[in-house]
Every structure is written in C-alpha cells, then in structure tokens.
Amino acid sequence: MPGYISTRRAAPRLNFADAALTGLARDGGLYVPDVCPQISDEELRNMAGQNYLEIAWRVISPFVGEDISAQDLILLLQKSYKNFAHPEKTPLRKLEDGFYVQELFHGPTLAFKDVALQFLGQVFDFILKARGQKVTIVGATSGDTGSAAIEAFKNSPYANIVILHPKGRVSDVQRRQMSTVDAPNVRNIAIEGSFDDCQDLVKAMFGDLAFRDSMQLSAINSINWARILAQVVYYIYAGVRVRAETGKAPTFCVPTGNFGNVYAGYVAKSMGLPVEKLIVATNANDILHRFYTTGRMERRGVVPTISPSMDIQISSNFERLLFDLYGRDGAAVAATMKHFRDAGPFDLSADIMARLSSVFASGRKDDVQTTAIIRDFYRRYDYVVDPHTAVGLGVAEDWKHAHPDAVMVTLATAHPAKFPDAVKAATDVAPELPPHMADLMAREERYDVLPADLAKVQDYIRAAFGGAA
Numbered sequence: 001m002p003g004y005i006s007t008r009r010a011a012p013r014l015n016f017a018d019a020a021l022t023g024l025a026r027d028g029g030l031y032v033p034d035v036c037p038q039i040s041d042e043e044l045r046n047m048a049g050q051n052y053l054e055i056a057w058r059v060i061s062p063f064v065g066e067d068i069s070a071q072d073l074i075l076l077l078q079k080s081y082k083n084f085a086h087p088e089k090t091p092l093r094k095l096e097d098g099f100y101v102q103e104l105f106h107g108p109t110l111a112f113k114d115v116a117l118q119f120l121g122q123v124f125d126f127i128l129k130a131r132g133q134k135v136t137i138v139g140a141t142s143g144d145t146g147s148a149a150i151e152a153f154k155n156s157p158y159a160n161i162v163i164l165h166p167k168g169r170v171s172d173v174q175r176r177q178m179s180t181v182d183a184p185n186v187r188n189i190a191i192e193g194s195f196d197d198c199q200d201l202v203k204a205m206f207g208d209l210a211f212r213d214s215m216q217l218s219a220i221n222s223i224n225w226a227r228i229l230a231q232v233v234y235y236i237y238a239g240v241r242v243r244a245e246t247g248k249a250p251t252f253c254v255p256t257g258n259f260g261n262v263y264a265g266y267v268a269k270s271m272g273l274p275v276e277k278l279i280v281a282t283n284a285n286d287i288l289h290r291f292y293t294t295g296r297m298e299r300r301g302v303v304p305t306i307s308p309s310m311d312i313q314i315s316s317n318f319e320r321l322l323f324d325l326y327g328r329d330g331a332a333v334a335a336t337m338k339h340f341r342d343a344g345p346f347d348l349s350a351d352i353m354a355r356l357s358s359v360f361a362s363g364r365k366d367d368v369q370t371t372a373i374i375r376d377f378y379r380r381y382d383y384v385v386d387p388h389t390a391v392g393l394g395v396a397e398d399w400k401h402a403h404p405d406a407v408m409v410t411l412a413t414a415h416p417a418k419f420p421d422a423v424k425a426a427t428d429v430a431p432e433l434p435p436h437m438a439d440l441m442a443r444e445e446r447y448d449v450l451p452a453d454l455a456k457v458q459d460y461i462r463a464a465f466g467g468a469a
C-alpha cells in the first residue's frame with residue numbers, strides 16, 4: 001500500500017484516503033508519498049496512443065492503492081471529466097514546430113483548477129459516503145480555485161464548503177462564478193486583505209486543532225495531495241505525445257503561483273517521464289523567479305496584477321520540493337519554514353541550487369509585457385490567450401530563443417473569457433463566455449464581507465455550519 005508522510009515528519013503516516021481528506025498535516029507539513037511509483041520508458045512510449053482517461057487511470061491508480069478499487073477509480077475518472085468541453089480534455093495545440101500550448105481550461109469554470117477539483121470532488125464523495133462521514137471544507141482562493149471547488153462540491157451531501165477570497169482582488173467573472181452558485185452547502189467570504197491573508201486564515205483554522213476537530217475541517221487548496229495527483233496526468237499526457245511527435249523530451253513552461261501545478265510536473269518527471277526542464281513563469285510577484293536566480297527565498301508585498309491567480313508571495317507547495325532537496329529531512333524542513341515565517345529570508349546552499357537548476361529554470365513578465373504578449377500571439381497566430389497563459393508564453397519564447405532545440409509546452413491555465421478586460425485591452429476583442437455561462441453577469445450574487453480576523457471568520461463558519469458537521 002502506498003503511504004503518505006508529512007514533509008515535517010512529525011505527523012502520522014496516512015493512506016491515500018486520509019491524506020486526501022486531511023490536506024495540511026497536523027504538524028503543519030504537507031503530505032507526500034513515501035515512495036514515488038515509476039512508469040517504465042517502454043510503457044511511456046506505448047501510452048502515446050492512449051486517451052486521457054486511460055492515462056489518468058494508469059498514472060493515478062498506483063498512488064491510490066486499495067482505498068479505491070480499480071473499477072471504482074475508472075468510474076470516478078469518468079465522472080470527473082465528463083463536463084469537460086473538449087473530447088481530449090487537455091488538448092495540445094501546435095503554434096510552431098517545437099512550440100506547443102496545452103489547453104487546460106476546458107472544464108466547467110474555465111481554468112485548469114477544474115482538472116484537479118472535479119477529481120477531488122469525486123474522491124471526497126466516494127470516501128465520505130463509504131465512511132458515513134461529513135466534513136467542512138475551508139479554502140482560500142486567489143480567484144480560480146474557489147469557483148472550481150464550489151462547482152465540484154455544490155450540493156454534495158457529504159461536504160459543506162466555505163471559500164475565502166481577497167475582496168476586490170479577483171475579477172468580476174471569477175467572483176460571480178463563486179457568488180452566483182445557489183446551494184445550501186456553499187458560503188463565500190470576501191476578506192478585507194490579500195490572498196496571502198486568506199491563506200494565512202485558512203492555515204490558522206487548521207492550526208487550531210479544537211476548531212479543526214469540532215468542524216471536521218478539510219482542505220481543498222493546492223496543498224491537497226489528490227489535487228497534485230490529478231495534475232500529474234496532463235504532464236504525462238502531453239509528454240508522451242510530444243515525444244512521439246518530435247523525438248524529444250519537452251520543456252514545460254508553467255504560469256506559477258502556489259507552485260502546485262509545476263510541482264505536479266516534478267512528480268511526473270520523478271515517475272519517469274522524460275522532461276528537459278520545468279520553467280516557472282511568474283508575473284511581477286516574482287518571489288520564485290528571484291529565488292531561482294539568487295538562491296534566496298525572500299517575501300515582499302503582493303502587488304495586484306492582470307494575472308491575479310499568480311499574485312502570491314508564499315508558494316505553499318514549494319515545501320514539498322524543499323523536502324526532497326533536504327534529503328527528506330523533516331526537521332530541517334520544519335526549521336526552515338519556521339525561520340521563513342518568523343525571521344524572514346532563507347538561502348539554499350550552492351550545492352542544492354545546482355541540483356535545483358538541473359531540473360528548474362524561471363522567468364518573469366510584468367503587466368506591460370503580458371499585454372504585449374497577448375496582442376502579439378493574437379496577431380501572429382490568431383490565438384487569443386488569457387494573461388496567465390500569456391506570462392507563460394512570453395517566458396517560453398525567451399527560453400526557445402536561447403535554446404532553439406528545445407520543444408516547448410506552455411500550459412494554458414485559463415480561458416481568455418475569464419479575464420475579458422485584460423484581453424480586450426490587448427486585442428480590442430472581447431472574448432465571449434461559453435453558452436453555459438452566458439448570463440453570468442445577470443445572476444444574483446451571495447457573499448459576505450469580513451475583516452482578516454481569525455476569530456470573526458471562525459464565528460461565521462460555526463454559525464453557518466456548526467453542528468451540521
């Protein structure tokens with residue numbers, strides 16, 4: 001049976017079902033598998049002709065073990081991806097030889113978060129139903145996680161869901177995708193603060209063990225292992241196809257915020273997928289780009305940008321990578337994270353940075369550049385992209401100039417209609433919402449505004465769902 005251990009090594013080892021339900025470990029760490037399942041090169045070559053669900057089943061099943069039978073896992077995967085608008089789920093589009101885009105935004109809320117959260121919703125309902133258990137899901141969103149989570153869990157008989165978003169810092173489309181869902185188990189809170197404040201509040205609620213236990217708290221943020229797992233699939237889906245077509249291992253360029261997406265690429269590589277490089281693309285909130293350039297992790301204030309889902313200064317999932325970089329030494333991870341929280345910047349040794357640079361690289365695009373990239377891709381390829389995807393495409397082009405032999409796959413993380421203002425400013429074209437969302441701007445909204453105050457948020461959640469859990 002695969003087991004899951006905390007990156008701080010001071011929490012119990014769990015099976016897949018418990019790791020998925022728990023989210024953040026009780027010692028403050030993140031769950032990772034104790035061994036990473038492998039896929040042989042021969043099998044990877046054979047996977048190039050398989051469809052998304054076949055690949056998903058092959059990639060996910062060894063991580064799940066006996067918690068979900070092979071047959072049940074097939075059903076869960078079918079249900080997870082049935083609402084995707086494209087038959088290939090995460091199709092690859094070739095813009096030039098050696099330059100691909102993988103569209104991850106064909107799910108119900110038009111961002112790549114659906115790939116993970118539709119699966120997580122199915123996994124939760126399956127496990128909770130089997131156990132006769134009920135949970136309260138609490139999550140923070142910089143914009144896209146919240147709607148994807150609400151869409152995945154609305155009307156679940158087994159889960160209530162509370163989503164915190166930074167007031168005024170998500171797009172109108174993003175907010176409305178959350179606030180217009182009319183379901184008794186859904187609550188939205190606009191927090192007077194930044195996304196990091198929202199994330200800190202969620203962490204603090206999980207750190208309050210009495211509250212956590214009494215409310216049966218459960219996390220669906222990108223720290224949730226089952227989410228990472230679902231995202232590993234599309235790297236393998238793209239990687240095997242691109243290699244079959246070009247004979248080369250791809251370089252993935254990933255618009256990055258919380259490091260969950262690009263960490264899934266690292267897991268795919270760890271399973272055996274040939275990957276030339278993983279490139280972390282950031283907007284002006286460039287803590288990760290500065291880190292890859294200097295070896296120093298140093299937090300600064302968050303500035304709002306036109307790619308708000310990447311307006312993050314603390315990338316939670318980075319801790320999982322740190323765990324491997326430190327030779328899986330949980331005490332060292334705990335000490336570094338404590339230092340980072342209490343004292344400030346930390347530096348990695350030249351030796352660790354050298355290992356890191358063999359796998360990862362980084363780039364940065366500010367808003368002015370991002371707008372120019374959207375315009376440029378529209379003119380050159382008649383291809384309209386959202387600002388997050390544009391950050392990735394711009395960084396990927398720079399890399400391709402410097403490494404002409406590289407085969408680039410840029411992950412398109414959102415549909416352009418999710419960010420109409422930025423897209424219209426760049427192209428003069430207003431991207432249209434797909435038919436199932438055409439009346440979004442006319443639907444009635446429901447959300448409450450609270451200060452970034454732990455006690456007030458806890459009171460609100462107790463009042464909404466206390467006793468229901």
Ligand SMILES: *Cc1c(COP(=O)(O)O)cnc(C)c1O
Pocket residue numbers: 111112113143144145222255256257258259260261262309310388389413414
């Ligand atoms: C969440 C999100 C990102 C950042 O992904 P992480 O996994 O947090 O690195 C990038 N683009 C869009 C559109 C997103 O919704």
